[in-house]
Amino acid sequence: MQLTIQSLSKTYPGGIRALDNVSLTIPTGMFGLLGPNGAGKSTLMRILATLQTADSGSALLGGIDILKDRVELRKILGYLPQEFGVYPRVSAVRLLTHLAALKGVGSNARDRKLVVETLLERVNLSSFRNKAVSTYSGGMRQRFGIAQALLGDPQLLIVDEPTAGLDPGERNRFYNLLAEVGENIIVILSTHIVQDVKELCKNMAIIHCGKLLFHGSPSDAEQQLSGRVWARTMTKKELVERPWQYPILSTKLVAGSPYVRIYSESEPDHGFRPSEPDLEDVFFSFLSRA
């Protein structure tokens, strides 16, 4: 099964073009959608999650036209929005059972209970199952989010910026869980953290200002930049004066001094040394060129 997106466009009232003729094919497995804040990732995700309409274009999953057969898609969809709240004073079990009923999981209450218990076990929330979800910490709440997204054995799982606000430990646990379920189904993960995509995804896309800039595997992307990334440490004064004209990919502080990576087809002057390109370079090179 694969997800085929054909020239999808969306303009908001007020003229903001959130998606501009985006075409993508997403196969089974983890798919990373990379882009800075405001790039149109969430719009794309929401359209795929049937929560928003597109102005034009099409999106097909197997035989399902996402833009038309919304109810059909929702039956096999798992969605974890970027931001979500929960009803106050409702326990995890109760809320998950309610969502299971809405999703149509199981044919009777016993089935649903089994599914819910198993899922809570799986996301390691069993011991908090009777606590109100509204009192959960960020990581627990996110795990509850993935549990509800996994209800009903989805064929398409959409997770929108799932690790924002999680500490590194929580983030790792969350990704382990995601990687596991992402083996046989389509998982679309949107993020602005390059590292995440690199670690998890076989395929990826970069979008910026509603436009698709890159589509392929992370290694392909890195391959493209092979031999074109150069780097060195410099003083702050040097960085401000900038006596060269190469595009800067990134500037980081290493022990208090700027460490600058640049893009250049040929070997640059000013003491830059060749550096192995990583996905971040790819991302920034696309952004700087866009």
Next chain:
Amino acid sequence: MFREFFRFEIGYWLRGWMIYVFIAAIAIMFGLAAGSDSVQIGAATSSAHKNAPYTVALWYATAGVLTCFMAAAIYDSSASRDFSNKMSDLLFSKPLGKWGFLTGRFAGASVIAILPALGISLGVLAAHAVNGSDTERWGQDYFWHHWQPFLVFVIPNTLLFGSIVFAIASVTRNTLYSFLGVLLVFICYAISQTIAGALDYEVLASLIDPFGLAPYAIASKYWTVAERNSLPIPWTPLLIGNRVICLGVSLVIFWVAGSLFSFEARGQRRTKKSLLVEEKSEGVELPTQMQSVPIRIPSPSWFTQWYSLLRSDLRAVVGSATFIVILLFCMLNTGVNLFLSGLSGYGNYYFPVTYDMVERILGSLVILPVALATYFGGVLVWRDRESRMHEIIGATPAPNSVFVLSRLATMVVLLFAVLVGAIAIGCLYQWIYGYYRFQVGVYVLLLLVLFGSNMLFLTVASFLAQTLAPNKYAGYAFLILFIILNTQLWLWLKWETLLVRFGAMPDYTYSDMFGIAPYLPSRIWFATYWGAVAIVVLWLCTVLMPRGAASGWISRLKEAWCSLHTRDWLIPGMAAVAASGIGGWLGYNTMVLNTLLGSTEREKRRMEYETKYQHLEGTPQPRIESIQYAIDLFPETRNMVMKGKQVIANKSDQPIELLYLNVMPNYETTIEIAGALLQEDDDRLSMRTYRLDSPMQPAESREMTFTVKSKTRGIENEVSDASLVQNGTFFNNFVAPSFGFSLNRRLIDPQRRKANGLPEIEPLPELTRDCGEFCMNHYISEDSDWVNIESIISTSSDQIAIAPGTLVESWTENGRSYYRYKVDHPSLNFYSFISARYEVKRDKVGDVDTEVYYHKEHRWNVDKMSKAISDTLEYCSKNFGPYKHKQARIIEFPRVASFAQAFPGTMPYSESIGFIANLERPDDIDMVTYVVAHEMGHQWWAHQVIGARMQGATLLSETLAQYTALMIMRQNYGDDMIHKFMRYEMDRYLRARGFERRKERSLMSVEFDQGYIHYQKGGIALYYLAEMIGEARVNAVLKSIIEQYAYKGPPYPNAYALIDRLREQTPPELQYLIRDLFEEITLFGNRTLEASATQTDDAKYLVKIEIECRKYKADATGNESEVEMNDFVEIGAFSAPESGKRYGKILHRQRVQLTQGKHEFEFLVDERPQKAGVDPRNLLIDRVPDDNLKKIVIK
């Protein structure tokens, strides 16, 4: 600190749009109320100026009900803005002073919150500017008349509301509790409104009214039109007390709230705890081996989804603290109101019959159900989005219909919970009052089914408003706007049909006699119609329901249009077809089968009638001499056929060629007169003109037959004829055709006449001693004198049918009961026909049969009624003259009207007045006897002596019947009871004067529709005269009137017949009474300044009083001028009432002659006195009756 917050707050509001909308809304509303006759706010209908200071003040006081919600919104926002916008952490970490912050905010919000009320003055002044040239309707605008009510009402009211809302919102940081605070204030208001009408509770009502309306209404209750037009708000102690309480309470609340307020954030501790718990166990590693979850491809079942959602919604809304608090609050409010609202007009109670409980429950819930449907409709629709679950929920495959129908079911449960709770309170109340006839079915029918269906339609509208709205508050605004439009727009367009008013259904009246049978078919059909419409609306909600990110509803509609399948159209399509089908059928029923006449159209026809037929006034027409009726009643189908055969005679001195006959619209009438040809059938004005081929010569008689057939068929817009019902048919002979131009069919209302450019008319000709032509007719009918009546009346076999006269025979035929009645003496051509399933109580006084026909569940006062008939019969036969009928009947009729009426020998008496009166408490005024005695009095005063058709006519009937009733009451209960009764009568008279729409007449020239004069003032006047000159002398006068005029005429007597004789009987020193009581409008301002007593050696008490007397004469609009006084007035003293009673006995009574000014008196009494003063029994009409007596200080 204060200044910064104060200025910021004012600036914040002035930059927004809300305050301007508020001011504009109030200005438009009151501008319309002042400028047009069709919009009314408060009970300001009188001939006072549109911009009278009284009206403006009343509006400022009542507007509190509206502006307090606006104020609540402003204060709530001021107090909770920091929390709801999450500014609190930023703001409160600054070095703020608590009181500076609070007072600054509060003062700023107050300055803004008082502004909307100014819209009243804006509206009134604008309305005056637009149509103010008419000096009769508009007075001068004075600054103080607007400014004073603003100071007296708006500022304290706003501060009270503000402090409550501000305090609750800033302490609890929760809007809900502010909302409850507002409701609490409302309940105080509702209670004060409920009890303000009862004389005994005036002080309490004044003190608890949060708006200050009650003390103002009480202070101004006796104001005449002239006073309403000129007086500012009077500073009565009650009003000052009320305002002081209001401001004091505000201050205390604000201070308490300020003390409780702190800048620290809430709820920190709890969050920390749960975090700790988590961190401890977070170390557990994920199990590496994943269990496989037994998942199948989901097969969503609609019902499972709906049920799960319903449970979730119910828990969130009905199970919420909010709702439970509101529910308890409703119960409390209903309970309190039930216990306070049971009083009838004379301080009595009714038996708590179930329909009355239902009406009182609805009265005490007021707008709560509407508020609930509005508030929780918004909560439900926005629940997912407010808790930010909407994207997760939106991505589930549950169809929209699941959500909409779950919300609907939740609202049903919610509303039912409130109504069932109210029913429980109602039953509890009945049980406490020893009323054990629990009609749960009636409660369920009236509250759950009929009222519930109204609320359901409102809920549906609420859902649609919320679905279309960009946020919850806009949704509330949409709904309120819709509710206002839905009632006002159609009124304004003058579209009377209910088919366009969403959720509107015909009114109904429940009666113990017929249930709601006459109204049932129309209710069912309209409910089905609106049900179908509601399904379409719900479907729209379904289609337009946003999932996930909200977009404009136009794009939602487009989107929905594209994604709808053919099968999705099935249910709404069927509903739409059903709605238009039923709508069409109802349209055919209400507008084709039945006629739907708007009030404008009816008014127009009255005017046309007047213009077209006015010239016939005085044209000789035949008069009816005798009638034989054959009437068939069909209660099951609410139909009747009346056949009449009557002898008509030309009693004029000219030949009559043209006959003009008024017929009843909505009835089919056929008329046959030998040799008469229908010349014109004016169907529109219900007037027929016949030409006789040989004119009727003077003194010639002819026979005329007619058939009047009711046309009850199909469904009406509103059930128009509640006189034909399944059980309790009650109509009078006016359905039969009548001769000549009918003065009563003109447009009488003076303001409507003026608005339509018609000249002023007096309803009755002016009273003149020599009345000539005018005395040739009496005031009840214009085409007959004393007639013989014989009737055969049939009805279904389980009912008894009653016509006037003696029952000659009865039989059954074809399963129907037939009765033949014959009147024993020629009588007025004015009587009723009645049929119902009755129980009968029979008795005999001399050779007169007394009968009480009653509904079998209403037997409480039947014996009392029977006795009252006998007592009055005996009193009147002895004192006035013989009774000419062989029977006297009281007949209960359904509560579609609430009066009792006297016809020859028969007196129909409404179910809702005497039959359910509860007279078990000591000291209750016996209304039952009183009304029966009054109607029995009419058997002499109206049915033997009837006044000529001119002013003062009702003096000879209503006033004398009232006098008769008072004498019977005095005979049965003594003076103490009369004293109490008089207070109520005085109160009614003084109140009603201010609502006079034409001129207040003197008693002798009273108009026939001035009930407050011929009943209240007349009774007081004649009772007082009897006190002064003696009952025997008054009765002698009445006896001589009977002797001269009984069953005589034309010519008929007028008021002089009575006045002249009374004057003759009055001793010279009391002659002034005739002028004061009958010829002029006289008022007193008597009061007691000091009252003290000392105990004497022989265990008696020497009472000392200082009194002040004033006497005034009033003109027709209530302008008073003081006059010389040299009148005989009583002084006296009362003992303390026995426990359980409300009035002590009279210890001393003494008649003294008094001039105006101060006087001092001393007298001895045997017992310890409690109160003493001038005119202790309130026999004189006194502007302030309550200060006649003063509590005695015992030295």
